[in-house]
Amino acid sequence: MKxxxxxxxxxxxxxxxxxxxxxxxxxxxxxxTIIGCDPKSDxxxxxxxxxxxxxxxxxxxxxVEITEKDVVFEGYKGVKCVEVGGPEPGIGCAxxxxxxxxxxxxxxxxxxxxxxxxxxxVPGDIVCGGFAAPIRKGLVNDTYVLTSGEYMPLYAxxxxxxxxxxxxxxxxxxxxxxxNAENEEAIVSAFxxxxxxxxxxxxxxxxIVQTCERxxxxxxxxxxxxxxxxxxxKLARTIMERDSACVPEPVTDAxxxxxxx
Amino acid sequence: MSPVPKPLEPLIMHPRPSSIVAAxxxxxxLDVDVVILHGPAGCSFKHARLLEEDGLRVVTTALxxxxxxxxxxxxxxxxxxxxIEMFDPESIGxxxxxxxxxxxxxxxxAVLEVNPDVPVIEVEVHAGYRENTKGVIIALESALAAGILxxxxxxxxxxxxxxxxxxxxxxxxxxxxxxxxxRGDTKYTVxxxxxxxxxxxxxxxxxxxxxxxxxxMFADINAAVNQVAKDLGSDSVIVNMAxxxxxxxLDRVRGHARNIAxxxxxxxxxxxxxxxxxxxxPVTGKTVSKLIAEKYPGFDFAVITxxxxxxxxxxxxxxxxxxxxxxxxxxxxxxxxxxxHVMVEIDLHPKTLGVSNIVExxxxxxxxxxxxxxxx
Ligand code: SF4
Numbered sequence: 001m002k003x004x005x006x007x008x009x010x011x012x013x014x015x016x017x018x019x020x021x022x023x024x025x026x027x028x029x030x031x032x033t034i035i036g037c038d039p040k041s042d043x044x045x046x047x048x049x050x051x052x053x054x055x056x057x058x059x060x061x062x063x064v065e066i067t068e069k070d071v072v073f074e075g076y077k078g079v080k081c082v083e084v085g086g087p088e089p090g091i092g093c094a095x096x097x098x099x100x101x102x103x104x105x106x107x108x109x110x111x112x113x114x115x116x117x118x119x120x121x122v123p124g125d126i127v128c129g130g131f132a133a134p135i136r137k138g139l140v141n142d143t144y145v146l147t148s149g150e151y152m153p154l155y156a157x158x159x160x161x162x163x164x165x166x167x168x169x170x171x172x173x174x175x176x177x178x179x180n181a182e183n184e185e186a187i188v189s190a191f192x193x194x195x196x197x198x199x200x201x202x203x204x205x206x207x208i209v210q211t212c213e214r215x216x217x218x219x220x221x222x223x224x225x226x227x228x229x230x231x232x233x234k235l236a237r238t239i240m241e242r243d244s245a246c247v248p249e250p251v252t253d254a255x256x257x258x259x260x261x
Numbered sequence: 262m263s264p265v266p267k268p269l270e271p272l273i274m275h276p277r278p279s280s281i282v283a284a285x286x287x288x289x290x291l292d293v294d295v296v297i298l299h300g301p302a303g304c305s306f307k308h309a310r311l312l313e314e315d316g317l318r319v320v321t322t323a324l325x326x327x328x329x330x331x332x333x334x335x336x337x338x339x340x341x342x343x344x345i346e347m348f349d350p351e352s353i354g355x356x357x358x359x360x361x362x363x364x365x366x367x368x369x370x371a372v373l374e375v376n377p378d379v380p381v382i383e384v385e386v387h388a389g390y391r392e393n394t395k396g397v398i399i400a401l402e403s404a405l406a407a408g409i410l411x412x413x414x415x416x417x418x419x420x421x422x423x424x425x426x427x428x429x430x431x432x433x434x435x436x437x438x439x440x441x442x443x444r445g446d447t448k449y450t451v452x453x454x455x456x457x458x459x460x461x462x463x464x465x466x467x468x469x470x471x472x473x474x475x476x477x478m479f480a481d482i483n484a485a486v487n488q489v490a491k492d493l494g495s496d497s498v499i500v501n502m503a504x505x506x507x508x509x510x511l512d513r514v515r516g517h518a519r520n521i522a523x524x525x526x527x528x529x530x531x532x533x534x535x536x537x538x539x540x541x542x543p544v545t546g547k548t549v550s551k552l553i554a555e556k557y558p559g560f561d562f563a564v565i566t567x568x569x570x571x572x573x574x575x576x577x578x579x580x581x582x583x584x585x586x587x588x589x590x591x592x593x594x595x596x597x598x599x600x601x602h603v604m605v606e607i608d609l610h611p612k613t614l615g616v617s618n619i620v621e622x623x624x625x626x627x628x629x630x631x632x633x634x635x636x637x
Contacts, residue, residue, distance in 0.1 A: 057327075057331070061330075063327070087330055087332060088331075091334065091364075092328075092329065092331040092332035096330050097331075100326050100330060
């Protein structure tokens with residue numbers, strides 16, 4: 001079973017990448033679970049035709065007895081969807097939320113065992129032990145970093161790699177979600193190389209993604225023949241087949257600035 | 262220039278009360294009516310219950326997992342409202358815990374929302390400070406800010422606290438990485454020794470150097486030494502020194518000093534030298550040393566109760582020292598200082614909370630009992 005986590009700066013497109021990869025893998029016949037760890041809980045919405053599902057933390061906050069059917073929902077082609085949820089920005093501790101919710105999920109459901117692929121859609125940067133919990137608790141065996149070619153997302157990606165290096169965690173690859181920056185593919189490719197890793201996919205900026213999302217669907221479901229769908233399918237295949245990884249060697253900030261010119 | 266690294270303090274492995282607990286006791290000393298512990302229900306529960314015996318109400322917001330994740334603002338607002346409604350307090354304390362501090366709870370927001378018309382002392386403290394006196398300092402700072410403590414008293418308390426920390430590092434609970442708890446010497450044997458010394462007419466320095474309310478029991482030992490000497494018809498000279506200055510410290514602490522002094526008088530004990538206030542136990546040692554050097558040289562033995570390790574050995578050298586503490590981890594350091602007999606009054610603290618009269622001590626009772634047997 002592949003258990004992967006996609007990390008990257010907030011707003012860089014982790015959720016659309018995660019849901020499209022999930023859908024593409026489901027198309028290929030894999031049984032897939034997606035666990036959204038972001039308090040925004042929008043990892044699964046495009047796999048569920050635009051429906052928002054109750055989050056584990058929401059139910060815990062209501063102090064109700066939670067069962068599998070309350071939090072595990074089947075979406076596109078049988079993809080199992082779970083949303084961890086979390087607090088409003090600025091209060092409480094979202095990291096703790098991830099730890100607690102995942103523990104609860106392990107207790108009440110087999111969704112984390114009976115599948116070929118689990119995707120953890122992890123929020124933002126690794127900022128505390130709670131956000132790194134899926135890795136530290138051994139729930140993730142492959143990690144990917146998503147970035148664009150701009151300085152800030154690269155900075156966040158590099159920081160995440162610092163976290164990985166500290167945890168002795170291996171990086172399986174870098175994915176570029178394009179923002180139409182100049183020389184973007186070359187920049188991210190060089191960045192990945194310097195980390196000791198590879199650029200696995202270059203996802204071009206395509207308005208189809210937003211259009212599908214607004215309608216509540218993944219590109220794979222709504223525009224299966226589009227070019228961008230092909231990119232996601234290729235990435236999904238790469239993820240399922242890839243077994244090389246390395247403990248990343250983060251670059252210096254000066255080097256990062258050089259790279260982004 | 263790169264900063265000079267501070268030398269690392271020795272690692273302390275044995276458990277000690279935390280800053281949260283220290284803050285609770287400080288709020289009690291400040292005569293706060295109700296304290297809300299903003300955190301998990303079980304936090305500091307043992308001390309919280311003890312303090313309830315002492316007239317301070319301690320309640321908790323009982324944060325659970327959901328509270329840790331989503332924050333406990335609403336719980337705190339609810340409890341604050343409830344506390345006002347149920348207890349009609351004249352002052353309220355809110356004490357943070359690790360849980361609420363780690364997730365960044367803002368105690369003040371809840372206070373602003375409820376807007377009580379009594380002072381609220383907000384103590385943003387957790388248990389992760391190396392020195393638990395930090396909890397006292399934060400509580401005092403908040404009390405100062407809330408206007409229920411004078412600047413002058415605050416400064417005085419700070420000096421005492423720093424000194425208390427130093428005393429603990431020198432010869433107290435923070436002096437060693439690990440301290441084995443010990444019951445010390447048997448009270449029977451030491452009581453016999455005191456009776457013998459008194460019968461021989463040996464001269465005794467009898468010192469009460471107690472920490473606040475613990476004085477209610479330690480004073481009983483000093484009283485017993487006097488009473489037994491009298492009963493035995495001993496011609497020993499006994500000089501009584503006590504940190505019972507009734508004009509120093511917070512009102513509550515002054516009250517304890519008054520109560521103990523009154524009871525000692527009632528027991529026929531004359532205190533010859535007042536060596537400081539009941540909160541001055543870390544600094545009274547200097548006065549004791551000076552007094553012995555100037556007025557009482559050549560005494561044969563000393564009985565020291567309370568915080569004996571705060572009394573320097575300078576002028577005690579040459580005397581047989583009998584000391585009584587309530588800390589089982591204090592036995593070894595006291596022996597190492599050169600105290601000949603060290604005893605522990607177990608469970609002293611719970612028995613002295615909520616009282617206003619001297620409480621019988623185990624050693625005092627043993628001494629009196631043995632003296633009675635002697636007389637028969
Ligand atoms: S860890 Fe901190 S908050 Fe939790 S019970 Fe202990 S002292 Fe209280």
